[in-house]
Amino acid sequence: MHTAVAALTGAAREAAIEIEVLPGGEVDLGRLVSLSPEERAGFGLGGNPHLLLLEFPYVGWPMGLADIVFRLRSAGIVTLLAHPERNPEVQAEPERLREVVRGGALVQLTAGSVDGRMGARSKKCALRLLELELAHVLASDAHAPSVRAAGLAAAADALGSLGRWMASDVPAALLEGSELPPRPGRASRRGWFGRRPGRR
Helix, strand or coil, rough: CCHHHHHHHHHHCCCCCCCCCCCCCCHHHHHHHHCCCCHHHHCHHHCCEEEEEECCCCCCCCCCCCHHHHHHHHHCEEEEECCCCCCCCCCCHHHHHHHHCCCCCCEEEHHHHHHHCCCHHHHHHHHHHHHHCCCCECCCCCCCCCCCCCHHHHHHHHHHHHHHHHHHHHHHHHCCCCCCCCCCCCHHHHHHCCCCCCCC
């Protein structure tokens, strides 16, 4: 990972592209238990060892998730759950995430879910999580150009001030290890991609 970051930074510099590339990884819940504290810290988002992105499984509710979040929080680590809106269990009952969020986890939505590119069910769930205030970060999840288009800016713009909070303000605070900025007031649900969360 660090070798790739160095190579990308060098290529950007040679191309006169002003960008700061930071290390970080998405950790599978199944792999988490096998990582030493030092290895786990190496995956910290943006090089912050106290910020860990955990991949929410695509199928089934992860056993012991609340305990995992609690143990990490007790160790001073903020847990960011990636794309739970793409999981059928969460799609069926988005409110189920409330306990985990109360326990200290934050939720990251995929831009393609919010704008519908990941399917109607993912979109409906993402918008419901936004309505319930159980979503904190908006990300592209574009692992490579061939996997999916990013679309982050368009999705953030469509959510207005909430989108800026999720795509810019909250990530900046997390990388700095500071308190999250206040969440903006609720925008009109009808303004989010022209459809209310409870409707397909």
